[in-house]
Amino acid sequence: xxxxxxxxxxxxxxxxxxxxxxxxxxxxxxxxxxxxxxxxxxxxxxxxxxxxxxxxxxxxxxxxxxxxxxxxxxxxxxxxxxxxxxxxxxxxxxxxxxxxxxxxxxxxxxxxx
Amino acid sequence: xxxxxxxxxxxxxxxxxxxxxxxxxxxxxxxxxxxxxxxxxxxxxxxxxxxxxxxxxxxxxxxxxxxxxxxxxxxxxxxxxxxxxxxxxxxxxxxxxxxxxxxxxxxxxxxxxx
Numbered sequence: 001x002x003x004x005x006x007x008x009x010x011x012x013x014x015x016x017x018x019x020x021x022x023x024x025x026x027x028x029x030x031x032x033x034x035x036x037x038x039x040x041x042x043x044x045x046x047x048x049x050x051x052x053x054x055x056x057x058x059x060x061x062x063x064x065x066x067x068x069x070x071x072x073x074x075x076x077x078x079x080x081x082x083x084x085x086x087x088x089x090x091x092x093x094x095x096x097x098x099x100x101x102x103x104x105x106x107x108x109x110x111x112x113x
Numbered sequence: 114x115x116x117x118x119x120x121x122x123x124x125x126x127x128x129x130x131x132x133x134x135x136x137x138x139x140x141x142x143x144x145x146x147x148x149x150x151x152x153x154x155x156x157x158x159x160x161x162x163x164x165x166x167x168x169x170x171x172x173x174x175x176x177x178x179x180x181x182x183x184x185x186x187x188x189x190x191x192x193x194x195x196x197x198x199x200x201x202x203x204x205x206x207x208x209x210x211x212x213x214x215x216x217x218x219x220x221x222x223x224x225x226x227x
Binding site for chain 1: 117119149154155156157158159202204213214215216217218219220
């Protein structure tokens with residue numbers, strides 16, 4: 001597709017359940033980022049993938065969070081044993097040139113009840 | 114520790130007037146700055162950027178000014194249009210970080226009144 005696609009667009013889950021969020025980057029974009037935005041806050045960096053290099057996981061808030069990306073394609077962000085403070089919009093972005101030039105997806109709004 | 118600060122959560126401007134959105138940063142290592150615009154239920158879209166070697170960058174109605182000594186940047190929109198109503202995020206990165214991750218401010222909601 002022409003843009004970054006994220007699914008689902010909305011997810012409501014019970015506390016303690018696991019969730020998986022998906023991101024389809026723009027074809028050919030080598031860099032992929034996950035950010036989250038909690039209510040009233042700015043975007044918070046979570047993880048970065050660049051080609052086949054080891055990902056930069058420095059932004060992941062706890063070991064309940066993990067992400068995978070196969071080559072330069074789809075990425076999944078998994079949150080295990082969700083907590084209410086995980087409620088946020090999770091945004092994926094891909095980029096060909098750095099810095100800047102990110103293209104963001106529309107995000108997944110996660111609500112943990 | 115908020116490294117990028119947008120101290121005005123909201124701003125209202127009359128159509129046709131100038132909108133000035135401000136941003137301050139604390140990390141002197143930042144060397145690239147960007148502004149993103151976000152409409153409800155959409156992802157942020159890139160608007161304009163500036164490298165630390167410059168003090169001004171212009172693109173149509175949008176101009177970004179950088180004052181490194183004050184660690185301050187601003188986005189000017191002239192003339193403002195109702196379609197500019199959105200949340201504007203200031204972001205900064207450091208090329209030495211390798212990942213070019215962006216550090217974002219909390220955003221300023223701009224309302225342009227017709």
